[in-house]
Amino acid sequence: MADRPAGRRIPEATVTRLPLYYRALLECADRGTETVSSERLAELAGMNAAKVRKDLSYLGSYGTRGVGYEVEFLLGRISGELGLTQDWPVVIVGVGNLGQALANYHGFGARGFRVEALVDADPAKVGEQVGELAVESLDDLAEVVAERGIRIAIIATPAPAAQEVAGLLVAAGVASILNFAPTVVSVPDGVSLRKVDLATELQILSFYQAEQGNWSGRKGSKRAPGSSSPVIPEVAS
Amino acid sequence: MADRPAGRRIPEATVTRLPLYYRALLECADRGTETVSSERLAELAGMNAAKVRKDLSYLGSYGTRGVGYEVEFLLGRISGELGLTQDWPVVIVGVGNLGQALANYHGFGARGFRVEALVDADPAKVGEQVGELAVESLDDLAEVVAERGIRIAIIATPAPAAQEVAGLLVAAGVASILNFAPTVVSVPDGVSLRKVDLATELQILSFYQAEQGNWSGRKGSKRAPGSSSPVIPEVAS
DNA sequence: TGGACTTTGTGAACAAGTGCACAAGTCGGT
């Protein structure tokens, strides 16, 4: 009923699912669907209906009983909450194998982000053109970040450089970091850090693989084994 | 005390952390450290000591009070649990931007995995050499998987192809899939699925960014905002 | 207008995960 979000705090688990709903809703919108039920949305997002409803309820009561949720409206609501009403400029530090793949990826734009700068420490790489951007020097990082109002950074350097780079980024004013280097990076309080670690993911899969056969039916649930956080909570330095 | 693991079931949250401890222990081993305390290990893994101890206790009681854990022994114990005593052959399906970066990545070998085959649907790509491997045809997927005893696959195709590819993989005998395509993929019971979604990660960061300033001190904890699961539990089809 | 049907929103039970705090071991020195 409350048309106002009110002062609730959105649980962390819910936040991690909002992007999923967002994606599912975009699909609906593309198809021209006007409204979705929690059931349908759950199906599209690979989730269950009760969870969807509870999650959405944290944003306010925007559903209509007997009907469902208005796709366009909910999209606006979620993108507002996620801060996707604008395109965020992003800097990628470390333009190697992975950094280049990310730089060439055109899937970010559709999701609220724009790779705005590429930075590398290797003088041989600086000046090189990758897609529509030229690689800039690590020495100019602070300048690049400040001038273009960059708040979000992706670290794609080798592990040993990651912590140092993170420090530079924070000093330059970056407040959110996505780290691909397989190492623990700490950042001061007030900075968000998430990480993606391929080897870790594979190892988790490997664990359940090793359990093969006897994991199925675990706890009687139909839940697939590999789940939850590959991203560990990072504590302030 | 118990030298035997006994019949405990390792909690999911713990499983996702074992690779972290593993990595931290490898560092210790490299440095020649013989034993680590839970405190030290926690520091290296970006975790807290109590959690480390509790997690390790699920593997059995392998610490020595007053001393800590024997690095080599614990490494063996964890790699055993994670099934890393052998190198798992992995197939990458979709050799585009991302697939190539992954194929060229030499960080897997050090962590118990070996990219054994590259598969793509594009005839123009088939036969192309990427690193030490030649790209093979999607038509030969089943054969490739079967012949080389592949159990783990990485999907790096465009989103629309992901579900179909997953189906083929499962049919071919793959039991664990790591999906990079930003779409929900379902697999039958008995198959593990994890996903990595860049845009989702960035959106989560964006959420906390939007909250900037007022999230700090949330609940009085020092915890950085971006945490928990970017990987949602996938349910069997 | 009314009644059958659909779907939301949420309280409450349950399950999982986290962190504290401390007893119980272990060690090295005396």
Add this chain to the structure above:
DNA sequence: ACCGACTTGTGCACTTGTTCACAAAGTCCA
């Protein structure tokens, strides 16, 4: 032997997340 310093292992309280199940609210149609 004993002591003091140190560190594990874990019971317990607490927090967070998930699921159920149902009343309330709305639609649709006759």
